[in-house]
Amino acid sequence: MSLPGVSRSLLAASLVVLVGIASAGCADAARERLGLGLAPPISVAMIVHGAEGDPFWEEVRAGAEDAARAFDVNLFWRSTDDAEERVRLIDEVVQQGFEVLVVTLSDPDAVSDVVRDAVLIGITVYIVNVGAEIGAQLGADSYFGQVETVAGLAVGDRLADAGAKHLLCVQHEPQNLALETRCNRAGSRLDQLTTLKVEPNEGVDSQIERALDADESIDAVLTMNTSVMNDALSALQTARSSQPGGGTVIHAVFELNEVVLDAIEDGRVAFAVDQQPYLQGYLPVAYARLVQYSELTQGDELADALLQWIAGRGILLGPGFVDAHNAKRVRESLQRLQASPGASQQATE
Numbered sequence: 001m002s003l004p005g006v007s008r009s010l011l012a013a014s015l016v017v018l019v020g021i022a023s024a025g026c027a028d029a030a031r032e033r034l035g036l037g038l039a040p041p042i043s044v045a046m047i048v049h050g051a052e053g054d055p056f057w058e059e060v061r062a063g064a065e066d067a068a069r070a071f072d073v074n075l076f077w078r079s080t081d082d083a084e085e086r087v088r089l090i091d092e093v094v095q096q097g098f099e100v101l102v103v104t105l106s107d108p109d110a111v112s113d114v115v116r117d118a119v120l121i122g123i124t125v126y127i128v129n130v131g132a133e134i135g136a137q138l139g140a141d142s143y144f145g146q147v148e149t150v151a152g153l154a155v156g157d158r159l160a161d162a163g164a165k166h167l168l169c170v171q172h173e174p175q176n177l178a179l180e181t182r183c184n185r186a187g188s189r190l191d192q193l194t195t196l197k198v199e200p201n202e203g204v205d206s207q208i209e210r211a212l213d214a215d216e217s218i219d220a221v222l223t224m225n226t227s228v229m230n231d232a233l234s235a236l237q238t239a240r241s242s243q244p245g246g247g248t249v250i251h252a253v254f255e256l257n258e259v260v261l262d263a264i265e266d267g268r269v270a271f272a273v274d275q276q277p278y279l280q281g282y283l284p285v286a287y288a289r290l291v292q293y294s295e296l297t298q299g300d301e302l303a304d305a306l307l308q309w310i311a312g313r314g315i316l317l318g319p320g321f322v323d324a325h326n327a328k329r330v331r332e333s334l335q336r337l338q339a340s341p342g343a344s345q346q347a348t349e
Contacts, residue, residue: 042292044068044285045076045093046102047086048129049176052079056225056255056277060128063281064102071289081173083110090114100124100288105131107175112138124291126284129275130178132314144283146275146318148178152185154319155222155252155273159190162270164220164250166192168211172200172228179224182254186222194218204228208235212249220250226260229253233268256322256330264327275318283315 046064050057057079068075076098078089086103091114093101101123103115108131119125119139127135132143159167167190169183174197187193194215198207208231212218221236223229229251236249253260256274263269322330 041072041074042100042289043074043076043098044100044102044288045078045090045098046128046281046285047076047078047080047089047093048102048104049081049083049086049106050079050104051081054079054225055257059277060281063278063283064285065281067282067285067289071286073285073289075285083107083175087111087114090118094118094121094123098123099292100126100284102126102128102284102288104129105134106173106177108134108177110175115140124288126288127314128280128284129277130176134177142284142287143314144280144287144317145314146316148181149185151254151273151275151319152182153189154321155182155254156186156189158271158321159186159220159222159250159252162220162250164190166190166194166215166217167220167222168194168196168208168218169222170204170208170224170228170232171195171197172204172224182224183222190220192217198228205231205234205238208232209239212236212239218249220252222252222254224254226253226255226257229255229260229263229269233263258331261322261327261331264322264324267324271321271323273318274320274322276320279315279317283317 044064046061048057048060050060061077061079064075064077067073076093078086080086080089087110090101090103090111094117101115101118103111103125105111105115105127106129112134115125115135116138125135125138125140127140127143127145129145130148132145132147135143156167167183167187169187171179171183173179183193183195187195194211196207196211198204204227208221212235221232223232232251236251240249250270251268252271252273253263253269254273254275256272260269260272264272
């Protein structure tokens with residue numbers, strides 16, 4: 001289940017300004033305030049590495065589509081874990097004349113050349129989710145997401161504070177720079193790191209169970225999405241029940257939704273990392289339109305100040321942590337947002 005409300009409930013105060021300018025429920029007021037009728041339509045292509053239908057990426061997509069409606073943006077969205085297909089799609093939208101390209105750099109070796117070419121011919125490029133440093137090297141304008149080095153270290157510190165010594169870090173995608181960075185940085189804060197790159201077609205729970213059985217000193221598990229989290233929970237139950245005096249294993253996950261909140265509240269998961277996927281979709285689309293507006297008019301002071309702040313820096317959207325202490329508050333905030341008259345409607349093709 002995609003839950004953009006969770007991410008927005010954790011929004012940093014500095015970002016309330018932008019979302020307040022043009023929230024999905026205030027699109028008409030936003031257009032009038034910013035004078036968007038003065039600007040011709042803008043076309044934004046967002047091409048990301050997530051598997052089609054993945055809940056995380058559907059939340060990113062919901063944010064992008066909400067921003068596109070609020071700011072009168074023509075949005076092209078594609079999510080695919082096939083790097084060659086992403087390269088083809090980037091070439092295609094560039095040839096079609098899209099002004100703005102929003103991409104992820106999970107596997108930079110595969111897509112860096114085509115992204116660099118887009119920059120060189122004058123396309124505005126934003127990086128989301130992963131690849132901040134590489135994107136800057138390629139000439140991208142801004143980054144929207146969390147810095148994985150910082151996120152990994154923060155997770156490692158929390159695990160260490162909870163008493164963990166040996167981390168099993170589960171990577172569900174073989175070529176993903178973000179997952180590798182999270183694992184390596186989190187593991188650097190503990191005594192030992194075991195990285196498990198699972199094969200999705202061979203039973204993820206069984207692979208995790210074998211890793212746990214192979215080393216009883218593992219006392220922490222880090223997973224990267226809800227599906228793998230559930231596989232790990234099943235493996236932990238099986239593996240530890242078969243081990244004499246099986247010890248407690250601290251489980252953390254890089255995702256936040258109702259399923260994760262349930263697992264936190266019943267004690268099966270210690271904490272979750274929220275990187276605000278809804279805003280990873282919303283903000284680059286909104287920002288692209290504000291940049292265009294600023295170039296065509298004198299702009300308004302609030303929008304101009306925001307543009308100057310983001311330019312060259314981007315916006316860091318995580319890591320934020322949800323655990324037993326704030327899970328209930330996060331869920332209540334979500335419920336209030338979902339019940340409000342201006343609650344965002346999920347758009348699909």
